[in-house]
Amino acid sequence: MIVNTARGAVMDEDALVQALASGKVRSCGLDVFEDEPKVHPGLLSNPSVMLIPHMGTHCYEVRYCPSRRHRK
DSSP, X not given: OEEEOSOGGGSOHHHHHHHXXXXXXXXXXXXXXXXXXXXXXXXXXXXXXXXXXXXXXXXXXXXXXXXXXXXX
């Protein structure tokens, strides 16, 4: 299983699709993509892949505490 929540460029999506097809990788979960906002069609069509929107800024502190957002 591969999980990438870091940066899309970390993952070679062509290689990942091939590894999923061959069985070298059984599943993956991604919330960032190599060529955002585009998502590789081989990932979209694979039932062993979980794709979700990036949640990096979806926490109370980032959304509702302006003093934290503008620290230097």
